[in-house]
Amino acid sequence: MKRPLATIKDIARELKVSPSTVSRALKDHPDISKETKRAVNELARKMNYQPNALAISLKYQKSNTIGVIIPEIVHYFFSSVISGIEDVAYDAGINVIICQSNERYDREVANVKTLLANQVDGILMSVSKETEDFRHLEYIRQNQVPLVFYDRIIPGFVTDQVIIDDFEAAYQATKHLTDTGRKKIAHFAGPQNLLLGRQRKAGYQKAISEAGLTTGDELIFNTDSFEKAHLTILDILNKKTEIDGLFAVNDLTAIGAMKTLLKHGVKIPQDVAIVGFSDGRLSGITDPSLTSVDQHGYEMGSAATEMLLRRITSQKDYPAETRILNANLIVRESSEI
Amino acid sequence: MKRPLATIKDIARELKVSPSTVSRALKDHPDISKETKRAVNELARKMNYQPNALAISLKYQKSNTIGVIIPEIVHYFFSSVISGIEDVAYDAGINVIICQSNERYDREVANVKTLLANQVDGILMSVSKETEDFRHLEYIRQNQVPLVFYDRIIPGFVTDQVIIDDFEAAYQATKHLTDTGRKKIAHFAGPQNLLLGRQRKAGYQKAISEAGLTTGDELIFNTDSFEKAHLTILDILNKKTEIDGLFAVNDLTAIGAMKTLLKHGVKIPQDVAIVGFSDGRLSGITDPSLTSVDQHGYEMGSAATEMLLRRITSQKDYPAETRILNANLIVRESSEI
DNA sequence: ATGAAAGCGCTAACAA
DNA sequence: TTGTTAGCGCTTTCAT
Numbered sequence: 001m002k003r004p005l006a007t008i009k010d011i012a013r014e015l016k017v018s019p020s021t022v023s024r025a026l027k028d029h030p031d032i033s034k035e036t037k038r039a040v041n042e043l044a045r046k047m048n049y050q051p052n053a054l055a056i057s058l059k060y061q062k063s064n065t066i067g068v069i070i071p072e073i074v075h076y077f078f079s080s081v082i083s084g085i086e087d088v089a090y091d092a093g094i095n096v097i098i099c100q101s102n103e104r105y106d107r108e109v110a111n112v113k114t115l116l117a118n119q120v121d122g123i124l125m126s127v128s129k130e131t132e133d134f135r136h137l138e139y140i141r142q143n144q145v146p147l148v149f150y151d152r153i154i155p156g157f158v159t160d161q162v163i164i165d166d167f168e169a170a171y172q173a174t175k176h177l178t179d180t181g182r183k184k185i186a187h188f189a190g191p192q193n194l195l196l197g198r199q200r201k202a203g204y205q206k207a208i209s210e211a212g213l214t215t216g217d218e219l220i221f222n223t224d225s226f227e228k229a230h231l232t233i234l235d236i237l238n239k240k241t242e243i244d245g246l247f248a249v250n251d252l253t254a255i256g257a258m259k260t261l262l263k264h265g266v267k268i269p270q271d272v273a274i275v276g277f278s279d280g281r282l283s284g285i286t287d288p289s290l291t292s293v294d295q296h297g298y299e300m301g302s303a304a305t306e307m308l309l310r311r312i313t314s315q316k317d318y319p320a321e322t323r324i325l326n327a328n329l330i331v332r333e334s335s336e337i
Numbered sequence: 338m339k340r341p342l343a344t345i346k347d348i349a350r351e352l353k354v355s356p357s358t359v360s361r362a363l364k365d366h367p368d369i370s371k372e373t374k375r376a377v378n379e380l381a382r383k384m385n386y387q388p389n390a391l392a393i394s395l396k397y398q399k400s401n402t403i404g405v406i407i408p409e410i411v412h413y414f415f416s417s418v419i420s421g422i423e424d425v426a427y428d429a430g431i432n433v434i435i436c437q438s439n440e441r442y443d444r445e446v447a448n449v450k451t452l453l454a455n456q457v458d459g460i461l462m463s464v465s466k467e468t469e470d471f472r473h474l475e476y477i478r479q480n481q482v483p484l485v486f487y488d489r490i491i492p493g494f495v496t497d498q499v500i501i502d503d504f505e506a507a508y509q510a511t512k513h514l515t516d517t518g519r520k521k522i523a524h525f526a527g528p529q530n531l532l533l534g535r536q537r538k539a540g541y542q543k544a545i546s547e548a549g550l551t552t553g554d555e556l557i558f559n560t561d562s563f564e565k566a567h568l569t570i571l572d573i574l575n576k577k578t579e580i581d582g583l584f585a586v587n588d589l590t591a592i593g594a595m596k597t598l599l600k601h602g603v604k605i606p607q608d609v610a611i612v613g614f615s616d617g618r619l620s621g622i623t624d625p626s627l628t629s630v631d632q633h634g635y636e637m638g639s640a641a642t643e644m645l646l647r648r649i650t651s652q653k654d655y656p657a658e659t660r661i662l663n664a665n666l667i668v669r670e671s672s673e674i
Numbered sequence: 675a676t677g678a679a680a681g682c683g684c685t686a687a688c689a690a
Numbered sequence: 691t692t693g694t695t696a697g698c699g700c701t702t703t704c705a706t
Contacts, residue, residue, distance in 0.1 A: 005453065005480050007699060018677045023701060031675055048476060053454040054400065055699035058391045058682050073423070079416045086410070086437050090444075095451060098435045100423050107427075114432060116342065117390040139385060143342050226622060252622065259624045282622060285563060285589065287596045344683060355693045360685060368691060392683035395698050678705075689694075 006047035015039055026051075057119060065095040066308060067115030069125035071103050071152075076280025077297045078126070081150060084301025085124060092309055094121075105130040112136045122146040122308045127154060129194065146311040150304040155195065160311060162304045162323040166196050169293045169327040170203025173275045174247050176291070176329055178211035182245030182273055185213070188223040188232065188257065190249035197224075200249050200277065224249050229256030237264055244272055245335075251276035251283055251292055258286065258334065273335040278327075288333030295327050343384035352376055363388075394456060402432040403645060404452035406462035408440050408489075413617025414634045415463070418487060421638025422461060429646055431458075442467040449473045459483040459645045464491055466531065483648040487641040492532065497648060499641045499660040503533050506630045506664040507540025510612045511584045513628070513666055515548035519582030519610055522550070525560040525569065525594065527586035534561075537586050537614065561586050566593030574601055581609055582672075588613035588620050588629055595623065595671065610672040615664075625670030632664050 008026075012019045017036065025032045025040035026049075043049075057063040068085055070078050082098060089096045097118065099111035108128045115123055116139075123145060134157060140147050141159075149161035177185050187204045190197030201220065208215045218241070223232040229248070233256075236243060248254035254276030258268055266272055268288055276283060276292040283290040303323055345363075349356045354373065362369045362377035363386075380386075394400040405422055407415050419435060426433045434455065436448035445465045452460055453476075460482060471494060477484050478496075486498035514522050524541045527534030538557065545552045555578070560569040566585065570593075573580060585591035591613030595605055603609055605625055613620060613629040620627040640660055 005456075008701095009699075019699085020678080020701075021676055023699095024676085027701095033675060036675080048479065050450060050454050052395075052456060052699050053451075054391050054395045054456050055682090056701085058389075058395055058684095058698095059700055059702095061682070063391065072420075073410070074413065074416045074420050076411065076413070079411045082435075083409075083411050083437065086435075095434065095455065096436075097432065098419075098423075099433075100420065113387060114390075117387050118432065119342075119389060119391050142385065255622050259622070262624060282619065285592050285596070285619060286622070287599060287624065345685095346683075356683085357685075357694080358692055360683095361692090364685095370691060373691080389683050392698090393685085395682095395700095396684055396686095398698070676706085678703105680701100680703090682700090684698090686697100687695090690692085 005052070006044075006049045007052065008049075011040060011043050011047065011049060014043060061119075062121050063095075063119045064093065065097055065118065065120050066122045066124065066305070066312075067111075067118070067120040068096060068098045069101055069108060069111045069115070069123065070098060071101050071126055071128050073098070073100055077151075077278070077295055080280075080297030081126075081301035081304075084298040084303075085305045086301075087298075088302045088305040088309070094309065101128040103128045103130060105133070109136045112140060116140070116143055116145065120145065122148070122312045124148050124150055124304050124308055126150055126152040129191075146308055148304050148308045148311070150300055153195070158320045160307045160321050160323075162300055162307060162325065164295055164300070164327045165324050166199035166327075167203040167206075169277070169329070170200040170247070171207050172203075172329050173277070173291075173293055174204045174207035175210070176331065176335065177245040177247060177273055177275060178207055178213065180273065180335065183213060184219065184243045185245035185247060186219040186221065186236070186243045188221050188229060188246065188248040188253050190224040192222075197249065204247050219243065224253055226252045226256035229253045230260045233257050233260040233264075237266075246272060246274045248274070248276050251279040251290060254290055254292070254334075255282060255286055258288075258290070269333065269335050275329070275335055278330075283330070283332060286334075291332045291335040292330055293327045294330050296325055300325055342389070343381075343386045344389065345386075348377060348380050348384065348386060351380060398456075399458050400432075400456045401430065402434055402455065402457050403459045403461065403642070403649075404448075404455070404457040405433060405435045406438055406445060406448045406452070406460065407435060408438055408463055408465050410435070410437055414488075414615070414632055417617075417634030418463075418638035418641075421635040421640075422642045423638075424635075425639045425642040425646070431646065438465040440465045440467060442470070446473045449477060453477070453480055453482065457482065459485070459649045461485050461487055461641050461645055463487055463489040483645055485641050485645045485648070487637055490532070495657045497644045497658050497660075499637055499644060499662065501632055501637070501664045502661050503536035503664075504540040504543075506614070506666070507537040507584070508544050509540075509666050510614070510628075510630055511541045511544035512547070513668065513672065514582040514584060514610055514612060515544055515550065517610065517672065520550060521556065521580045522582035522584060523556040523558065523573070523580045525558050525566060525583065525585040525590050527561040529559075534586065541584050556580065561590055563589045563593035566590045567597045570594050570597040570601075574603075583609060583611045585611070585613050588616040588627060591627055591629070591671075592619060592623055595625075595627065606670065606672050612666070612672055615667075620667070620669060623671075628669045628672040629667055630664045631667050633662055637662055 008022045012022045025037045101108040278292045283292040362374045438445040526538045615629045620629040
């Protein structure tokens, strides 16, 4: 009953030629006669012959496959990164194995092992939030498997990487608020153990001080989720802390803040202008729509993949590269005038 | 310079034993002496030995890998499906190769070929919107590779499948509106060439007629996007078509409608109650938050994977199964009272 | 123009 | 307790 995929042997047997002849005929080798080629190709089609990629990978010691380690696929940003990776890889005839670390270190280590066991030709990764030990990365390097970081990097670990200029983007976002006359601009900041959180805060601070405004900590809140934003806003309203602008570390936070402000009769953008940092497609659909930094996940994925493929195919070694994509501000209703 | 992954041979050579001894020692075979095992395992650890999964797959004629064909990863629903798939597969020690069809037939066919070439043990797929020819699916079947459809199925193509009861969900969603006293309930319907579009519309119609309301076509609109919803609402307002409820085929459409209605001073939910069909995390963040059907993408992914793994490991054949997940309505502000 | 043989890394039946 | 050998599917060098 079981009728597994046809192999070169099957074709050879049927045609009473040797496997090597079939192999050559299939790749249009000049030595093989027209007649044989015709017969082989015809039968191959008829038998739905599909070369066994595993055998080829084993033979050539390369799998035409790259591995991706992603923290959590259910974030729009990361899924669009994957989309960019997939498209570039597909065009190059490269397969992609995707592993989720779910932001856990142990999973990440297991992912690395899986990918290496499967002989991937290269790895794209964004480190998990938990990762603080780099032995698994050294391990990748020992095995001479090219590694490209995207989005989240490890300062000091030298390898190709493509990142967003979080500092600059945050600076531009905040500057947009100061430029439009806001004077009391709050920042809802992300975790300060993540580079991203620190850089966005630093960008905010630079714009604030450039505008000659005070950067006292009383307008900076550790608030990075929809729910926390709700609570922080309540607190701000209670204490009657005056604000006329807000730059939030991500869109959900910005939207949570906006919703709570609106509920309390605060007008957006008249009373408070709000800028987020894009998590995805949320910014366009809120009311008012949200001014936000677009992170270009797709471009990040495609750029990282191009770097990796270049590294894989390159004969000679060359220094690690860092590609910085600039994220641009998209002004929408929440900060207009 | 190039120091590839250590192999069993390397270990054998170093220890002056045969590769088979190493192989057995590594899998704790009872025949091997404690001493040898110890030495082998120690050296293996030191050399960072990682079994070559390709070689093992080739040997055993099974790859411990399943393939997933997904229309577009950047939809929250699909990415949460993948998350469910990944988790179950990970727990079973199975790898996952993900391919995007990007809703294109030719890509889908290429994906199938790639997966078969890579000797996947099974395939999970949601057919693309373009797919109308099933030869590639027959091809999967010929090769005896188990196939499970999730979410989107092909009526008449018999295989394991897990779907959502769109009809029932739409019925419940609409019934919620009639139960709360709405009398003029519009439906913004999806493409009627997709089963999903037809079923959601049919569910709507059942609830409407059960409530003794008219199901005239004047309240059904082919409107399935944020932008189209905006235009359709403008049209409704212009023509002064009276509505006090709306069931939309997806959340984005519902949100587009809500935003435009609010802009024109229509109160939600007082004047018009709105129910969507979940695309993801949008429903919770709008203002008012949106009542919506939760599609449970994660559960769909994990259920489909369980079905597939069961099929793969099963010795004997059994009839194709259809698992219907019920999507449940989550009532939020847009339809309260 | 075609075939035989070896080998990629691993395992397992069979020998010793 | 360990080694030898053959084979998974494919390619390629070296014969013929």
